[in-house]
Amino acid sequence: MKSSSPPSPPKLFSHLYIERGVLEHPQTQRIRAKFADSQVILIDHYKEVFNRPAQSFAAQSGSKKLILARKEGKFLHEGSQYSDGFGTEQFFYASSVMGCLYDCDYCYLQGLYPSANTVLFVNLEDAFEQLRPYLGKDTLVATSYDTDTMAIESLTHQTLRWLEFAVEHEHLHLEIRTKSANFKALKNTTPSPRVTLAWTLSPQEIINTYEHATPSIEKRLNAAEEAIAAGWNVRLCIDPVIYTENFDILYPKLIETIFATIDPNAIEHLTLGSFRMSQNHLRALKKLRRSDVAFYPYSVSDEMATYPEAIETYILETLMAKAHQYLPKERIRTWQRQL
Numbered sequence: 001m002k003s004s005s006p007p008s009p010p011k012l013f014s015h016l017y018i019e020r021g022v023l024e025h026p027q028t029q030r031i032r033a034k035f036a037d038s039q040v041i042l043i044d045h046y047k048e049v050f051n052r053p054a055q056s057f058a059a060q061s062g063s064k065k066l067i068l069a070r071k072e073g074k075f076l077h078e079g080s081q082y083s084d085g086f087g088t089e090q091f092f093y094a095s096s097v098m099g100c101l102y103d104c105d106y107c108y109l110q111g112l113y114p115s116a117n118t119v120l121f122v123n124l125e126d127a128f129e130q131l132r133p134y135l136g137k138d139t140l141v142a143t144s145y146d147t148d149t150m151a152i153e154s155l156t157h158q159t160l161r162w163l164e165f166a167v168e169h170e171h172l173h174l175e176i177r178t179k180s181a182n183f184k185a186l187k188n189t190t191p192s193p194r195v196t197l198a199w200t201l202s203p204q205e206i207i208n209t210y211e212h213a214t215p216s217i218e219k220r221l222n223a224a225e226e227a228i229a230a231g232w233n234v235r236l237c238i239d240p241v242i243y244t245e246n247f248d249i250l251y252p253k254l255i256e257t258i259f260a261t262i263d264p265n266a267i268e269h270l271t272l273g274s275f276r277m278s279q280n281h282l283r284a285l286k287k288l289r290r291s292d293v294a295f296y297p298y299s300v301s302d303e304m305a306t307y308p309e310a311i312e313t314y315i316l317e318t319l320m321a322k323a324h325q326y327l328p329k330e331r332i333r334t335w336q337r338q339l
C-alpha cells in the first residue's frame with residue numbers, strides 16, 4: 001500500500017502587498033523577481049494591511065504575507081534599558097523590518113503589532129542618511145531590531161547593505177543578532193573587526209516549546225562555528241533564559257553543549273539574561289493567551305516585568321558559575337535590572 005506523504009508546509013509569502021510608491025525601487029524589483037509566483041496586491045500604505053483591525057496573530061503566523069513599503073519616519077531608536085550597548089558612546093537599534101519569520105511565544109512583537117505579517121522597508125539608504133550625523137564617534141547599531149534579519153537575509157540583503165556601509169565608517173560598530181542558521185548568506189563577505197555576529201541560544205527543549213519555526217540548537221551552533229572559522233567576531237547569548245521546572249538541568253547542560261562545539265577562547269563574550277519585558281507588552285501578550293511565559297507571576301518595577309529578584313539572582317548565579325568553568329568572568333556579561 002502506498003504510504004501517505006506529509007502535508008506540505010505553508011508557502012512562504014504567497015502574497016506580496018506592495019506600496020505603489022516603492023514599486024520601482026530596486027529592492028522591490030529584486031524581491032518581486034524572487035517571488036514570481038506570489039500574488040501581488042498594490043496598496044497605498046502598509047498600514048492598510050498591517051494595521052487592519054481584528055487580525056489574528058496566531059492564525060497569520062502559519063501563513064505570513066510580505067508587505068514592501070517605504071519607512072517615512074525614524075529608522076533609528078536609542079538603545080533601551082533592556083539591552084547592553086557594550087560600552088560604546090552611542091547605541092541605536094535600527095528598525096527596517098516589522099515582524100519576524102520566527103514565532104517565539106515570549107516575543108514582545110506579539111504585544112506590539114496587530115499583525116503577524118512582515119513589513120520590509122526597502123529604503124534602507126534613508127537609515128544610512130539618518131545615521132551619518134552620529135558617525136563622528138563610536139556608535140553601535142543593533143541591526144536586528146523587531147525581527148531576525150538574518151532569517152530573511154537571503155530575501156532582503158539588508159545585512160549585506162549594512163556591512164558595506166560599515167566598511168566606509170570607521171566609528172560604526174554593528175551587532176547582528178540572530179537565531180538563524182543562515183551563515184551562508186555572509187559567506188562571501190570579508191569579516192570586519194567592528195561587526196559582531198551574536199547567536200541567541202536556548203536548550204532544545206525550550207526551542208521546541210517556545211521558539212517555533214526557529215533552527216535547532218545544533219544548527220545555530222554549527223552556524224556560529226562556521227562564522228568563527230571564517231574570522232568573524234562571535235558573541236553567544238543565553239538570553240532570554242526561561243525559568244522552567246527543569247531549569248537546573250536544561251541550562252547548565254546547554255552551556256556544556258555549547259562548549260563541546262565552540263572553542264571558548266574563540267568567542268567575544270557569553271551573554272546571560274533572564275526573561276524581561278515591558279509591562280505594556282506583557283499585558284498585550286496575555287491577551288493572546290498563547291503561552292505560560294506570559295502568565296508567570298513576574299515582579300514589576302519601573303514598568304518592567306522580570307522574575308522576582310531571588311529567582312533572577314539564582315538564574316544568573318547558576319549560569320555564571322557554570323559558564324565560568326569555560327570563560328573568565330570578564331568575558332561573561334549579564335543583564336540584571338538596576339535595583
Ligand code: SF4
Pocket residue numbers: 100101102103104106107108109146147148179
Ligand atoms: S526571533 Fe526574536 S524577533 Fe523573531 S519571533 Fe523570536 S523573539 Fe521575536
